[in-house]
Each structure stands twice: as structure tokens, then as C-alpha cells.
Amino acid sequence: MQLIKNGAVVADEWATLSDEDPLPAAGPVIVSLARFKSEQNMLLAREGRLGIRLKSGEEPAQIADYLDRFSLVALEFPAYRNGRAFSYAYLLRERYGFNGELRAVGAVLRDQFNYLMRVGFDTFEVRDGITPEIFKLSVDTFQNGYQPSADGKPAVLSLRQRRLAAKAD
């Protein structure tokens, strides 16, 4: 397992804690929603960046009020057929305005990177063998998309309108 962030392999500087792991005094940690709820005051008061990991079924609305306190949100894919977190990602970026790291963890296939980027993920926990080259190839499979998306690229509709405007000039 390795981490690809913004297209490059990076070391994971985050410690993902189980609900039983002791809380380290410093350093960035990722906790579950359950742990965040039960230890909220301690976690928010702590030195060091805070990340949260949401399971499928834990909607981002539950953390919307605290999003400015999180530097990272990790969304779990329990199976690659389970696309619920695509909506979670899109909402985090487009509705709740989350600007931190959005990480896809769990069962993700290389043919899904393009879709994942477009809903706003920037970091991917990938299986060994997925090189940055393969990652790029997958992301670049489609140059454009019909839908407005969270990756900042214009949708086909905007491209058509620009072309029309260019013709009119």
C-alpha cells in the first residue's frame, strides 16, 4: 500500500489511530467519527493537525460544523462497487467548502481515479504497483467531462460556450 498525493508517491505523515490507540502528544492523527464524537474536546484542544476518517454511511453533514478544524478527511471505500463516498467527497468540496486533504482509502481501482479526482479527492491510498505513471494515465483517460466537477476543470458545456464566444469575436 502506498500513498499518491497530487500525482506523486508521498510518505504518509499521518498516523491513523484505532479507537483504542493512545493519543500521541503531537503529530498529525486521523481518528474515526466515533472517537471524534467521544473525545471531541481533547482532540480539538490538542497540538497537531487533526484528520477524520468517515465510514460508508457516516455522512459529511455530521462533521460540517467542524470542518475548519480538520486538515484531512479520509473517506472509506468498503468495496470498489460501493460509490457512496463519491457523493460524500463532492459534498465536502462543493457544499461544505472543505479545502484540506481529501483522501480515498480502501477498495479503489485504478480505473476509478479519473472519477475520484473529479469529485474532489487529491490523495489516494493505492495498492503497490500503481506508479505515478499509471496513475496519470488513468486520470488522463478522459480530457473533459460533461458535468461540472470539483476538480476545477471546465465542463464540456463551458468549453462549448467558450468556443461559441471565440467564434463570435
Next chain:
Amino acid sequence: MYRYDEFDQQLVNERVEQFRGQVARRLAGELSEDEFKMSRLMNGVYLQLHSYMLRIAIPYGTLSSRQMRKLADISRKYDKGYGHFTTRQNLQLNWPALKDIPDLLAELASVEMHCIQTSGNCIRNTTSDHHAGACPGEIEDPRVICEVIRQWSTFHPEFSFLPRKFKIAVSATEHDRAAIRVHDIGIQILKNAAGEIGYEVWAGGGLGRTPIIGKKVGDFVPREDLLAFLESVLRVYNMFGRRDNLYKSRIKILVHEVGVDEIRRQVAAEFKEVKARGTLQLPEEEVDRIRKYFASPAFEALSDDVPEIDAAAARDKGFADWLKSNISAHKQPGYTIVNVSLKPVGLTPGDCSADQMDAVADIADKYAFSEIRVAHEQNLCLAHVRRKDLYEVYSALKAAGLGTPNIGLITDQIACPGLDYCNLANARSIVIAQRLSERFQDIELQQKIGRLHLNTSGCINACGHHHVGHIGILGVDKKGVEYYQVTIGGAADETAAVGDIVGPAFTEGEIVDAIDTIVKIYLDLRQGDEIFIETYRRVGVQPFKDKLYAAH
């Protein structure tokens, strides 16, 4: 017809190359079958009993003659020279080799066609009325909004890994020929008192093992907001649809379990947010751009009164029979809609040979503005034919084996591929349809019976739409032996209803007689000009039960 611009074409070309890479990785063993399965299904590739099967998208059932000829070529070159038109207006090839499919897709892309999202847990081909743009009383050509939806739903980043497949259908006339009430989303185009056009949205309809008629979730959505509304429905479904049980994962179960009022509330709340954000607002220029492609062809000023056609009908009984059933009213005087039956006696409903595809393309070029439609009843259609050309069109169709005069009659059956082809089937459906068409082949008898929809499915997944047939047949397996359960009283149109089971299932040897008995009971009970479903609705299931099981 819509034509691709460079953006549409590029996406389809990119998909071909993506799939080429996926197939290469699969054959090289770099991609497991389980992982590949999701990708191949999203490209319409199934593994069936005898081979792979490829489902080619025919968006909203509209084809050019050029595209139809390419389908003929492909079915000769990569398959056994025939294809199967489906209830979702698509075409299935039964025998393509996996290794050839990337090349096949490249050929399709050369005529602006693809297999994108013809399977998988994503938004499927948007279907519509095969009489679109031709029939009287239409609010607007539904294919314009279908094309808008096609683009919006293609490679949707958020909605490509849904809990289950998702089917959308659109109707623009009071009489629903697109079966919108049995779709995940059905859209009825309406016009209000002020003359404005809006979209009534139904959700949660579907067949399968739990047949449910859709519920209204949007009353009059303005055009500019339709995509925002659809996105809202899809988001609620993607977030809250069940993923724990394959058989409970369609949106119909979500709507059923949480209740339509709660779904309406959730969709409305979501819609408020999406609309406020504004990124999905549909610009009128884009609608206009697409609408231009669906402008009516240059009709001539003609009269409906064509004495030579009446004379030909008087002379040729086959033609007269065909005129009775296969012609529908057209909005333009002097023109008609020609429905082409793919249900000849004793053959497979929906099958079409490569030669027949070429013949239809030629006829469309000569008489129908080079345009062909696929009907969800697994037939073809020529939308704009001059009335004065009807005898020539009939003769040409008949010469190609396409002149069967049975549209809407009992032998115009819907049947899924069943156990003859399908990996999921429990029983054969095609042979049952064939035997029934042989039993009822007498055209006078068919005309006497009148409009009757007889649908057969080979398993509970209901691809043969048996629940919404006036008479439905469901094949079941009992310890390796095929049995057939009968329902009556179903309907797929604006009076949509799920049929009632009449009683215990029949054997393969009994089923044709059982249907014959049901038809005889109806003929005995009918009053005046009633059609089967009207008699059924008046008398209910009991008289059928009583006599059917007394006789056996």
C-alpha cells in the same frame, strides 16, 4: 438527429482506448475477472451461456441509416449475422469474442455510437417514445431533453458506482409509449395553463422481483432546473440507497421503505441546495443547439387522402391487414408513422438479421429521411413516411421478411432471451413466444382479439416485462424443469399496473393451452369493443381463475 461535436466524439474515442487497455490487462492477467467485470459491464459486455454478449446503446432509440448499416456490418463481421433489439431500445450481439470488442467499439465510434453504460450500476441509456417528433399531440420532442440527459449521465463522476442500475425514460404525450412508470425515473413532459413547459418526475418504478409503479416526486420542474432535480434524486439515492442486499438496492426499495413523502422532502431539500449553487442550470442556448438537430425534416404539403393506397388495400389483403395494425397517426398531413414488426410467426421476438438491418436502412433512405427508431416493444419504426409511399414501403419490408401485420396484437410479444442465451434465466422464453405466435397466427383471430400485450420473462429479473403485460408469463425452475407462471392485468402505459398471478404455474406443455384458454374466456366475457385489459378491469381475476383451473 443529434450529431457529435468534437467533445462528444473525443469522449467516445477515449472510452474505446480505455477499454482496449482494460481488455489487454485482463488478457495479460493483470486485471482479475472480478475487477474487470465492473469495467466490462459499464461497457455493455456480459458473459452469457454461450459466449460474451455486447449491448450497444441506441440513445432514445433513434438511429440513422448509416448507423444501422454499421450495425449490420458489425453483426456480420464480429458475430453470427444477427442482433437482438431490446426493451430498452438497445441492440445486443450474442457472440462477440472479448479480444475483438475493442476493434468493434472503434467501428461503432466511427458512426457516433458506443456501448457506454449499457450495463453496470450506473445511469443507463435514456429511453423514450419511438414516435417522438412525429406523433400528434406531443408537447415537445422528448429526444432533446433525452440527449441533454445522455450527456449529463455519461461518465458522471459521482453517479457511476450507484447501489444498482438506474434507468430513465421520457414521454412527451398523454399516452405513454415509453413505460415511464416502471423506470427508476420517469419524466412526463407537460405544458401548463400559461403555455410553459415543465417536467413531471416519477421515481421508484421498476420491475424485477419486486415490481413497483413509480411515485411522483416532482410536479412541474422547469427545464433549466431539470438536471439539478435529477442530480438531487440521484444524490439522495447514492447516499441512502441500500447496498447490503442486491435485491433491495434499487431506488424503488428506498422510496418504498422511507415513503414517498420523505423522499420528496429529501429531494426538495437537496434540490434547493443544488439550484442555489447554479452550476447545473441548463442554458437555453445549449437546449437550442441540441434542438436544431431534432428539427422536423422538410415535409411536403400533402393530403391524407391517397386513393391509390385505398385501391392497393382493396386489392392486397396482406397490405390491408398491415395498414390496420402497423400504421400510426402522424402530425403532418399526408405522412404516417410505419411500425416495423420484428415478431414474425415462429421466430425470435426482437431478432433482426444483418440483411434486414441493411434493408431497413435502404428503405429509410428512400422513404423515411434516413431515420430509424427502435421501439421498447422490440420493434423498429420509420417515423416519417409519405402516405402515398406506403404500398412500396410495405412491399419492400415484406420482401425483407419485415411485413408482419401484428403491431399491438397478441403475437407482437415482448420476450427476453431466456435460458436459450442468458446466464441468469431459469427457463426458456423465446420458444414459448414462438409457440404462442404459432397458436395465434391466424390474422383474423388476432384482429378479433384486438390489442393485447403478451410478455414473457425467463426469470424473476423480468427483462421480458411480464408484470406489465396484459398477460404475463414468468418462467421458473422447479428442480431442473421449466414451469410457467401466468399474470394478468398488467399495463406499462399511463394506466400502469402490475398483473395479478392467476394461480399455480403451468408446465412447458400446458402453457400455450393455458394462454389460449385465457383468451377464450376474455372473448366470451368481452362487451362491445372492449380490449382484453378493459374486460379484465371490469370483471377482475376471478372468472379467469375459475375457468382456467377448472379446465386443467
Next chain:
Amino acid sequence: MAQHSRKGAQFQAVTANRLLDGIVVYLTKNNDWSESLQDAEVAEGKEQADALLARGVLFFEPENLVLDVYLFEVEKTDAGIRASSVREIIRQAGPTVRKDLGKQAELDGVHA
């Protein structure tokens, strides 16, 4: 894995679809795959059947030559090996429709 056999079946064979083209094939005595059911190795009893299946599954992974490998019940008749279920008869001999082409044309007499 697909379940297309009957508990207590006396004779069974192993079938699959070929990866490249999806065509139905049967595992033979020579540890090869044949398009003809008549070439299939027939296992008698559960123990032989399990061993035959285990051999067949290796051609799915790691060999990557076939997919959907499973056991199905057969009968030994004077005319050769015969599949017991309608489903497997159809897989062996093609659809019971379009008898003008494919295996259903070549294998005359398998379909009733």
C-alpha cells in the same frame, strides 16, 4: 462460484467459458479444454468431482485461460455423455432457437 449441480449427483463434468471468446469448454482427461462435451472427463462420486473441479479452477487462476469454472451433472448413455439439466444441454448444443446456425445446427439431435 456457480452452483449448477445436484447434491448426490453420480456423474459430473467440469465446464467453463474460454476467456478470449467466451465459448463453452469442458475439462478433458488430458488436462486440456475441449468444445465438445464428448471429450469431457467424467468424475464419479463426490471425491473425484472435487478433485476434477480443483484441477479446473487452476485454469481460471493462475492460468487465466477460462472463467466461471463449475461442476455439472451428466449421464453416461449409449450415445455418449449427456448433460442432465436443460441449462447445460443448451450450453452444450446452443440455443434451442436459430437452429440454422452454430452448434445447434451442427449437433443435430441433442435438443429434443
